[in-house]
Each structure stands twice: as structure tokens, then as C-alpha cells.
Amino acid sequence: MALPVVLILGLGVADIGRAFYFREAVGNAARQALRVAVLQPQQAAGDTACAGGGSTASLSTTLPPPGGNTLSTIGNQAALESTYTGTPAASAINGATITVTWNCAANKAITNATATSTDPLSTGSAAIRVQITYSMTLLTPFLGNFVASPLPIKADESGRAQY
Numbered sequence: 686m687a688l689p690v691v692l693i694l695g696l697g698v699a700d701i702g703r704a705f706y707f708r709e710a711v712g713n714a715a716r717q718a719l720r721v722a723v724l725q726p727q728q729a730a731g732d733t734a735c736a737g738g739g740s741t742a743s744l745s746t747t748l749p750p751p752g753g754n755t756l757s758t759i760g761n762q763a764a765l766e767s768t769y770t771g772t773p774a775a776s777a778i779n780g781a782t783i784t785v786t787w788n789c790a791a792n793k794a795i796t797n798a799t800a801t802s803t804d805p806l807s808t809g810s811a812a813i814r815v816q817i818t819y820s821m822t823l824l825t826p827f828l829g830n831f832v833a834s835p836l837p838i839k840a841d842e843s844g845r846a847q848y
Contacts, residue, residue: 694825697825698730703821704836706777707778708819708838711818711839712840713766713809714776715816716840717765718763718785721764722759723846724848725846727758728848730744730759730785731796732794734789735787740788740789740790741789745783745785748760748776748779748781748783749761749774749776759783761816768843778819782817784816785813786816795846797811797844797848811845811846812844812845813846814841815840815841816840819837819838819839820835820836820837820838821834822835822836
């Protein structure tokens with residue numbers, strides 16, 4: 686009689702552990718993506734995003750990104766952060782969505798060198814924002830009645846362009 690209760694409690698503990706694991710994986714992936722996004726070689730990706738005009742521009746893709754994607758370098762580095770074989774395709778957070786946002790002026794990404802006091806967000810105008818969202822499927826039956834299922838796990842990081 687106690688077996689169903691023990692089984693549900695065991696699965697609940699497993700879900701809590703998995704949620705912690707995925708939260709760490711998503712956070713680490715967002716930090717790694719930001720480390721890459723703020724580097725000078727990624728200025729072209731920011732300029733591509735800003736080409737349509739506006740004060741901010743975002744690009745989104747899934748992890749790992751498909752080949753030829755503007756965010757392929759950033760996305761592959763994010764996917765590698767939680768890989769178990771050393772390749773982006775083996776990422777623990779496959780299917781997560783990554784969004785990188787740049788501030789724009791004159792259809793170009795604002796950089797540390799080009800930021801002025803009148804640019805968007807003033808002192809943070811050279812900022813780049815990375816957001817990663819992963820949907821974790823729960824193992825525990827009926828737990829979905831108490832929390833959202835799939836459980837959204839998100840990370841949001843910002844940093845200044847280093848170029």
C-alpha cells in the first residue's frame with residue numbers, strides 16, 4: 686500500500702534534482718553565450734540583427750542552432766556548456782531557445798567604442814542581453830496539477846560589448 690506513495694515521493698525528489706540540474710545548465714549556457722556574444726568577432730551578428738532599424742534588435746534560435754544560422758557561434762558555445770560528448774548536438778538542454786538582443790543606432794549594433802550619452806539605455810547602451818529558456822518535462826505523475834508542466838527554466842544575462 687505504501688509503494689505508490691513512496692514511488693511518487695521518489696519521483697518528486699528526482700524532479701527537484703533534475704530541475705536544479707537544468708537550472709544550472711541553462712544558467713551556465715547563458716553565461717557562456719554572453720561571453721561569446723560580447724566579443725568583437727560577433728559584431729557582425731549584432732549588425733545583422735540591427736540592419737532592420739529600431740533601437741533594439743533580437744535574434745533567436747534553438748540549441749544547438751542549425752548550420753548557417755547567424756547565431757551559430759554563440760549558440761554552439763552555449764550548447765557545449767552542458768554537453769556530455771563534447772559536441773553541441775549532445776547538449777543536455779537541446780531544444781532550448783536562445784535570444785540575443787543588441788541595442789542599435791544607425792542600423793548597427795552599438796559597441797563600447799561607438800556608445801554615446803544619447804544612445805538607448807545611456808550607460809548600458811553597449812549592453813548585449815542573452816536569454817535562454819528550456820522546458821523541462823516532469824517525471825512525477827500529478828505534479829503537473831501543482832506546477833506548470835512542462836516547467837519553464839530561464840536564464841537572463843547582460844554584459845557590455847568588449848569592442
